Amino acid sequence: MDTSIPIYLQISQFIENEVISNRLTAEDKVPSMNEFSKSMNVNPATAGKGLNELVDQGILYKKRGLGMFVTAEAKSIILNKRRKQFEEKILPDFVEEAKQLNISKEELIQWR
Incomplete structure (x- = not known):
């Protein structure tokens, strides 16, 4: 983990890297806030902030009750x-x- 970059941005960058390397593609489900929280040992709100940054940019979208998914334009x-x-x-x-x-x-x- 790079301590010079805020954790929520590291989460966003991780997802972005997965998308541009084709490990995540359109309509793939991304790990949840709780999954990121556990794997990175951070507060779920911090993980959520990173994921919501990507939603705000049109990279992810939310399906109520199902999670977050990669957009076609991501x-x-x-x-x-x-x-x-x-x-x-x-x-x-x-x-x-x-x-x-x-x-x-x-x-x-x-x-x-």
Whole structure:
């Protein structure tokens, strides 16, 4: 567990990672708040906050009395969100560091 990231966000990221790696797909049921609470040894409200974040983003939806499920659009939503984060937060620092180290675009492409 990464202590620099709030637990509820770690739960959200776990579900997102399961979706983008195709371990969870559209209409799959995700673990409940209580299951996350027990497995991560956290308060159910904390687990619920992580799951509700995903509901708010359209990645999960609730079926009353049955639990939470992956939406058909989940993977697309996550990929778009993460690409935007990559472009806005990671890439600028990466490009600046490469410039400072005199690493050419061709070298970067070769490292791929």
